[in-house]
Amino acid sequence: MxxxxxxxxxxxxxxxxxxxxxxxxxxxxxxxxxxxxxxxxxxxxxxxxxxxxxxxxxxxxNLSNYMVDYAMASESTQNIFSQDLDLPYALMDKRGIIAWRNRAFNALVQRDRQSKKDIHAMFGSISVSDIEDITDKADFHGEYQGRKYRVRITRLYIEEAYVYTVCLFDETDLMELKERKEGLKPVIGLIYMDNYDEAMESVEEVRRSLLEALIDRKINQYINGFNGIVKKLEKDKFFFVIKKENLDAAIDVRFDILEDVKTVNIGNEMRITLSIGIGYGCENLSRNYELARMAMDMALGRGGDQAVVKTENDIKYFGGKAQTVEKQTRVKARVKAHAFRELLENKDKVIIMGHKILDMDAFGAAIGVWRIATTLNKKAHILLGDVNPSAKPMVEKFKTSEYPEDLFISEDKVLNSITNDSLVVVVDVNRPSITEGPVLLKKAKNIVVFDHHRQSSEIITNATLSYVETFASSACEMVSEIVQYISDDIKLKTLEADAMYAGIVIDTQNFNVQTGVRTFEAAAFLKRCGADVTRVRKMFREDANDYLAKAEAIHNAEIFEDFYAISECDSENTASPTLVCAQAANDLLNIKGIKASFVLTLYNNTIFISARSMDEVNVQTIMEKLGGGGHRSVAGAQLKENSIEDAKVRVKAVLKEMIEKGEI
The missing domain is CATH 1.20.58 (Methane Monooxygenase Hydroxylase; Chain G, domain 1)
Structure with missing residues (x-):
């Protein structure tokens, strides 16, 4: 013009x-x-x-609106913003106030007075700051009157001022197609019977085939109910394929096949439990199968009786209510022992480490591995950092002339001396972030893991040999079996047997928790090697202040939802607050009707939670929701809350949520 x-x-x-x-x-x-x-x-x-x-x-x-009206009156602007544009189109200022709308936009908001004037009334997710931050154009997504839209906002400079254009693209059909496509993607899964052999031995021989047929029928009906296909690979292993939309349905009912299969009873003393591993999310079917295998390894590593769903970037757990079944056969222990020996024979140095704040079980297991390596003429060291006060007396006994000066070594020295021919052995932990030397794990080429804790989503992925048995009472029990199978020439000294026996005593609470036949067999072996029960018992006698703090924690316990004891432990006058906290949690289980106990203490600006249970509740799954982990009956977590009261609120919220969902 x-x-x-x-x-x-x-x-x-x-x-x-x-x-x-x-x-x-x-x-x-x-x-x-x-x-x-x-x-x-x-x-x-x-x-x-x-x-x-x-x-x-x-x-x-209203200066901005007057300017827009004036601009719209001009012929050139009218050609740009045609009223006949099929897409809903409007102009607004930086506050989201709509100054002009075309016919399509008017038709969309004709019954909504507020939306005619303000973009925020249409899409509440778009804020004023979002609009002000736009320098050129930006896309937002929102829903209006049951339809899904992509909102394209463009900043224009007209008549020495900024105005914003709004264009709405209806993506409802597109999103539905995407969801439909996602729902049709194949999901690969594996189903294993955790205790097939043990369950079959618990039933009469003539009825074993019937029990197997009933279990097979349950599994086939379950997968067929999702319009999937299932193929039996071995007597206790199945492979299946379903669609993603069916997986969502299975997740909604939290894989009820896990509980349904336990109802099969034809006289078998032991109920069958299943582990399910599922992988999806990749276009490559072979990669989905690999994810399913990884998920199955995770499910078995956590004790079985659960489903694990894994994608490339996420992992979810379901189930895990049953007590882990102890394996009576030691074949696996013997195989792992021989594999460990082969690794040792080809290495020139062995570095042994446990978790941060080394406890008695980790230390005893480390001493057992050190003795194995030394007997095979390998130079071995134990990586030592902070030590739990309960283990300090035992650690000090090894700092004598009877043992080499470099038995204990710092992380700095290890990092400077490790080579490709060095072997790192991790005991009593399988989470890299809480090991004594996380950096060492990244640098090491050869890693062996011996642990009895259930695995979480964070595991040591580059281990050459991994031996994780969740039914084992302690790492010391596992290493005791390894010692017996690796060589007849290995002889434990009395002090070493004491350390390993003490580790079993602490982790089993004097053989009261997570104790099986193999636990007593390991203790008997250590007793033959010279372990003294009285000497170990004297070592763990309590300080008077610790005893009083524990008694106070028990006295002040609160019973939550009828079955859960929650308390706090004073850390001011105790030498080891976390140990007293754990002992108080153990003692609270002696109260009738208590299924699980949770005791909190403040130590080094961190709130520590000790969780304990008998056999009805899996405290590991509870602690995992708080960022912790552990074992089915012994678990813990660390929180950075402002106070213990705030931490208690979090614990109660998690318990209430899991109770409502039927997870505990």
């Missing part, structure tokens, strides 16, 4: 005219006489001034 004028200049000129009139009226107001005709002039001037002031205020507030 050749004679196009600056809109802002015109508006300013109009405003200046009103200001001139305002000044003129002010002069009249002050010089007009107060009586007769002068009073009329005075009132006229007064109301004229009020009108001009109000008019200017309204004009300043």
């Amino acid at each position: 050749e004679n196009k004028k600056n809109t802002k200049a015109i508006l300013r000129k109009k405003i200046s005219y009103s200001l001139i009139v305002l000044v003129f009226l002010l002069v009249i107001l002050f010089v007009a006489p107060s009586r007769g005709s002068g009073a009329i002039i005075f009132l006229t001037a007064f109301f004229g001034i009020i009108y001009i002031i109000v008019w200017n205020i309204i004009l300043s507030r």
Whole structure:
């Protein structure tokens, strides 16, 4: 337009005219006489001034809208923003106030007065700051009147001011197609019977085939109910394929096949439990199968009786209520022992480490591995950092002339001396972040793991040999079996047998928790090697202040939801608050009706939680929701809450949520 004028200049000129009139009226107001005709002039001037002031205020507030209206009146702008555009289209200011809408937009919001004026009324997820941050264009997603839209907002510079265009793209059909496509993706899964051999031995021989057939039928009906296919690979292993939408349905009912299969009883003393591993999310089917195998390893490593769903970036757990079944056969222990020996024979140095704040079980297991390596003429060291006060007396006994000076070594020295021919052995832990040397794990080429804790989503992935048995009472029990199978030449000294026996005693709470036949067999072996029960018992006698703190924690315990004891332990006068905390949690289980106990203590600006249970509740799954982990009956977590009361609130919230969902 050749004679196009600056809109802002015109508006300013109009405003200046009103200001001139305002000044003129002010002069009249002050010089007009107060009586007769002068009073009329005075009132006229007064109301004229009020009108001009109000008019200017309204004009300043709606200046952006006036400018848009003026711009829309021009021929060139009208061609750009055609009223006949099929897409809902509008103009607004930076506050989200809509100044102009085309017909399609009007048709969309015709029954919604608020949405005609304000974009935030349509899409509450779009804030004023979101609009102000736009420099060119930005896309947002929202839902309006049951339809899903992509909201494209573009910033334009018109007549020396910024205005924002809004264009709505209806993506409802597209999103439904995407969801449908996602739901049709194949999901690969594996089903293993955890205790097939043990269950079959518990039933009469003539009825074993019937028990197997009933279990097979349950599994086949379950997968067929999802319109999937299932194939039996071995006597206790199945492979299946379902669609993603069916997986969502199985997750909604939390894989009820896990509980349903336990109802099969034809006289078998032991109920069958299943482990399910599922992988999905990759376009490559072979990769989904690999994810399923990894998920199955995770399920078995956590004790079985659960389903694990794994993608490339996420992992979810379901079930895990049953007590882990002890394996009577030692074949696996013997195989692992021989594999461990082969690894040792090809290495020149062995570095042994446990978890942070080394406890008695980790230390005893480390000593057992050290003796194995030394007997095979390998240079071995134990990585030593902070030690739990309960284990310090035992550790000090190894700092004598009877043992080499470099038995214990610091992380700095290890990192400078480790080579490709070095072997790192991790005991009593399988989470890299809480080991004594996380950096060492990244640098080491050869890693062996011996642990009895259930695995979480964080595991040592680059282990050359991994031996994780969740039914074992302790790492010392596992290493005791390894010692017996690896060589007949290995002889434990009395002090070493004491350390390993003490580890079993602590982790089993004097053989009361997680104790099986193999636990007593390991203890008997250590007794033959010279372990002294009385000597170990004297070592763990309690300090008077610790005993009083534990008694106070038990006295102040709160019973939550009828079955859960929650308390706190004073850390001011105790040498080892975390140990006293754990002991109090153990003692609270002696109260009738208590299924699980949780004792909290503040230590080094961190709130520690000790969780214990008998056999009805899996405290590991509870602690995992708080960022911790552990064993089915012995677990813990560390929180960075402002106070113990805040931490208690979190524990109660997790318990209530899991109770409502039927997870505990």
